[in-house]
Amino acid sequence: MSDIVNLRQFKKQKARAEKEKQADQNRVQFGRTKTEKAFARTEATKAERFLDRNRLEKNDESDETK
Numbered sequence: 001m002s003d004i005v006n007l008r009q010f011k012k013q014k015a016r017a018e019k020e021k022q023a024d025q026n027r028v029q030f031g032r033t034k035t036e037k038a039f040a041r042t043e044a045t046k047a048e049r050f051l052d053r054n055r056l057e058k059n060d061e062s063d064e065t066k
Helices: 007-030 034-053 060-065
Strands: none
Touching: none
16 A cells, blocks of 8 residues: 655645755856855955045044944
8 A cells, every 4th residue: 555645745845845956056057156255255345445545535424433
């Protein structure tokens, strides 16, 4: 004899598997590696520092809050 299968649970398991499969595909297609993320973060901080150093008008209020 075969085991009794709860169809509701089976459907949920199947849906979870499909979502996980889609998530894996999205990670491969759209994801970035750890080094790419770190590089982007350092570039953003460098750009922010450059802009802060080369301001035409310096605000005393903004300097005090940081």
